Amino acid sequence: SPVRRLTHATMEKYENIWFGVATAMSIMLAVAVFASFLSGTVPRIEGEGGAGHHLEGVVNGRINPKNLAGTPFKTPGVVDSADGSQTVFVVARAFAFDPGTIKVKAGVPVTFHITSADVLHGYYVEKTNINVSVIPGQVTSFTTTFKSPGTLNIVCDEYCGTGHHNMLNKIIVEA
Ligand code: CUA
Numbered sequence: 425s426p427v428r429r430l431t432h433a434t435m436e437k438y439e440n441i442w443f444g445v446a447t448a449m450s451i452m453l454a455v456a457v458f459a460s461f462l463s464g465t466v467p468r469i470e471g472e473g474g475a476g477h478h479l480e481g482v483v484n485g486r487i488n489p490k491n492l493a494g495t496p497f498k499t500p501g502v503v504d505s506a507d508g509s510q511t512v513f514v515v516a517r518a519f520a521f522d523p524g525t526i527k528v529k530a531g532v533p534v535t536f537h538i539t540s541a542d543v544l545h546g547y548y549v550e551k552t553n554i555n556v557s558v559i560p561g562q563v564t565s566f567t568t569t570f571k572s573p574g575t576l577n578i579v580c581d582e583y584c585g586t587g588h589h590n591m592l593n594k595i596i597v598e599a
Contacts, residue, residue, distance in 0.1 A: 467552040471567040482563050489541055489560040497539055502528060514538040516545040516558045519587025521578060527596045528570060535567040546582035557582060570597040
């Protein structure tokens with residue numbers, strides 16, 4: 425029996441169909457992401473948080489990485505404010521974030537202050553647009569609101585050494 429071959433014109437037709445499907449799916453994904461940003465279900469950076477300039481031991485966003493004990497980074501963790509907002513102090517060091525697991529509340533402004541005790545790290549909160557560099561000698565600050573309860577993974581996304589890929593922690597958002 426003769427081998428049935430696709431003519432050039434037929435192949436082009438199939439290619440066009442698949443190209444159309446791929447384009448439509450890309451557009452639908454982009455619309456879905458944009459819609460979720462608009463509806464505010466995706467946590468995102470709302471403000472830079474002043475680079476921690478009001479913090480003890482921090483001048484113009486700068487800090488001495490050898491003297492974190494003289495700053496609020498001495499006790500990393502979550503601080504509740506009287507107005508219901510929360511402040512989180514995080515120290516990144518090879519190869520972990522301190523504290524490892526952060527528990528915050530949904531629906532309140534949460535300001536992060538992050539610094540490094542050693543080398544350059546990254547702070548990427550998966551499924552959000554929160555993705556900042558953590559630089560020794562500097563404080564990285566931003567404010568966000570986690571809209572709904574859940575667990576988000578924190579990933580170091582700047583190569584920082586042999587344990588880089590183990591630098592994974594969690595944010596637990598509670599109702
Ligand atoms: Cu820390 Cu990569």
